[in-house]
Amino acid sequence: MEALGFWAIVIIAFVLLMTMTLVFLASRYKRCPSDQILVIFGKVGAGQSADCIHGGGALVWPLIQDYAFMDLTPMTINIPLQNALSQQNIRINVPSTFTVGISTEPGIMNNAAERLLNLPQEEIEEMAKEIIFGQLRLTVASLTIEQINQDRERFLEEIRKNVAPELNKIGLYLINVNITDITDSSDYIESIGKKAAAEAINQAKIDVAEQEKHGEIGQAQASKEKEIKVAENVAEAEKGKKRAEADQRIFVQQQETAATIGEASADREKEIKVAENLAEAEKGRKHADADKRVYVQEQEATAVAGENKAKADIANAEAELAVKRAEAEQRGEVAKREALVEIQKAQYRAEQERLNAEEIVKREIEKREIEIAAEAEAEKRRREARGEADATLMKYEAEARGIKQVLESKASGYAELVQSCDGDARSAATLLMIEKIEEIVNMQVEAIKNLKIDKITVWDSGTSNNGDTTTANFLSGFVKSLPPLHDIAEMAGLDLPKYLGRMAVTETPETSEDQPKTPAS
Numbered sequence: 020m021e022a023l024g025f026w027a028i029v030i031i032a033f034v035l036l037m038t039m040t041l042v043f044l045a046s047r048y049k050r051c052p053s054d055q056i057l058v059i060f061g062k063v064g065a066g067q068s069a070d071c072i073h074g075g076g077a078l079v080w081p082l083i084q085d086y087a088f089m090d091l092t093p094m095t096i097n098i099p100l101q102n103a104l105s106q107q108n109i110r111i112n113v114p115s116t117f118t119v120g121i122s123t124e125p126g127i128m129n130n131a132a133e134r135l136l137n138l139p140q141e142e143i144e145e146m147a148k149e150i151i152f153g154q155l156r157l158t159v160a161s162l163t164i165e166q167i168n169q170d171r172e173r174f175l176e177e178i179r180k181n182v183a184p185e186l187n188k189i190g191l192y193l194i195n196v197n198i199t200d201i202t203d204s205s206d207y208i209e210s211i212g213k214k215a216a217a218e219a220i221n222q223a224k225i226d227v228a229e230q231e232k233h234g235e236i237g238q239a240q241a242s243k244e245k246e247i248k249v250a251e252n253v254a255e256a257e258k259g260k261k262r263a264e265a266d267q268r269i270f271v272q273q274q275e276t277a278a279t280i281g282e283a284s285a286d287r288e289k290e291i292k293v294a295e296n297l298a299e300a301e302k303g304r305k306h307a308d309a310d311k312r313v314y315v316q317e318q319e320a321t322a323v324a325g326e327n328k329a330k331a332d333i334a335n336a337e338a339e340l341a342v343k344r345a346e347a348e349q350r351g352e353v354a355k356r357e358a359l360v361e362i363q364k365a366q367y368r369a370e371q372e373r374l375n376a377e378e379i380v381k382r383e384i385e386k387r388e389i390e391i392a393a394e395a396e397a398e399k400r401r402r403e404a405r406g407e408a409d410a411t412l413m414k415y416e417a418e419a420r421g422i423k424q425v426l427e428s429k430a431s432g433y434a435e436l437v438q439s440c441d442g443d444a445r446s447a448a449t450l451l452m453i454e455k456i457e458e459i460v461n462m463q464v465e466a467i468k469n470l471k472i473d474k475i476t477v478w479d480s481g482t483s484n485n486g487d488t489t490t491a492n493f494l495s496g497f498v499k500s501l502p503p504l505h506d507i508a509e510m511a512g513l514d515l516p517k518y519l520g521r522m523a524v525t526e527t528p529e530t531s532e533d534q535p536k537t538p539a540s
Contacts, residue, residue: 050076071128131190254369265358276347
């Protein structure tokens with residue numbers, strides 16, 4: 020019994036130990052949700068600061084390991100970028116929205132675990148915002164306005180290429196970039212849009228005019244073909260009609276000729292029969308007379324007379340037949356010629372109508388082409404005038420900006436010059452005057468050098484009071500007629516420095532005895 024009790028205690032203790040072990044292991048086994056990353060830190064392996072798990076689970080050992088979760092919910096960051104300098108030195112505004120999140124790639128997850136674990140979302144967003152600001156300015160500075168505004172796909176690709184690697188360094192990855200609207204302070208982008216819109220409108224007008232031209236040409240061609248076909252059909256109908264009338268008249272004439280010939284033949288046979296009957300009657304009568312008189316002589320005479328008369332009758336009949344045949348042939352030929360004349364007249368009228376139709380269509384096409392060419396030339400001149408006006412305006416604006424910058428630079432330089440003279444404007448003016456002395460001297464030299472004196476005649480009557488000749492006095496006076504530098508500076512209200520020399524004092528009778536002469540420097 021004691022042995023059974025001992026083993027029962029051992030079994031119960033073992034079961035309790037196993038149950039407690041399973042409960043402990045179950046409590047230390049951590050499962051990772053799909054929208055989070057499980058970060059196990061502590062003693063996780065040689066050379067590793069943390070073990071990141073996305074999906075599944077892992078056993079976290081007590082004392083030597085601990086765990087935390089990082090949220091994978093995307094973060095939306097608004098980047099109101101203002102006055103970013105483009106490649107053309109034009110400042111633009113690029114308001115945009117970036118969507119970022121913690122990456123699930125192994126290397127980038129470890130970066131997130133090292134730099135973002137246990138940080139609040141506001142600090143993570145602020146850190147990502149600073150990175151995006153810097154890289155977005157860098158991207159804008161590497162592109163022109165046209166590339167940024169027109170080729171948005173390339174612009175977004177450049178942003179991803181510059182921003183994504185920097186975000187990966189802190190464990191984030193770029194999900195989406197949305198550029199809302201790009202503007203600039205100088206309205207350069209708006210001008211590009213207006214130019215593109217104007218070009219599109221002008222191209223549409225050109226396309227419409229081109230299509231209208233094709234339509235008008237096609238319509239004119241169809242009308243021309245229609246009129247030609249109608250004229251040809253009318254001509255064919257007229258020719259058929261005239262041909263039928265000519266055939267009808269020829270047939271009638273042929274029937275009339277045949278009837279006339281038949282009548283002539285019947286008349287001839289009738290006359291022959293009548294002549295024969297008369298001859299028989301005459302022969303009977305003559306025979307009776309011959310019987311009555313001398314039979315043989317009367318018979319011969321009667322025979323000769325009968326033959327002659329028969330021949331005469333035959334000749335008359337043949338002559339009348341020939342005359343009627345000739346008249347019938349004449350009428351038939353005349354009818355044939357008249358029919359041919361009518362046919363030719365119909366053909367002439369049809370051809371004339373066809374040529375008139377072709378000429379009218381040709382004139383209409385030429386008229387339309389001239390109108391289209393005139394409209395195109397007018398539109399070209401309007402565009403050229405508009406382009407010249409824009410170019411002139413831009414030129415004057417550029418000159419105005421240049422003059423303004425020059426004046427601003429001069430004003431800044433003068434201000435610095437006065438400041439360097441401790442605020443003494445007179446000293447500053449003296450320095451500026453000294454800079455111009457060399458130019459004034461050059462101008463004096465040029466004035467004398469360019470004098471063209473053909474001839475100078477001096478009537479020298481002798482020497483002057485001081486022993487010089489009159490000619491020498493003339494030349495020295497001529498040279499002294501040029502204004503000295505000291506006089507010019509004095510007229511400008513300035514005193515030149517002493518190292519440039521002084522003006523010699525002119526002797527007067529009162530001062531020559533009391534004061535010594537000052538030598539000219």
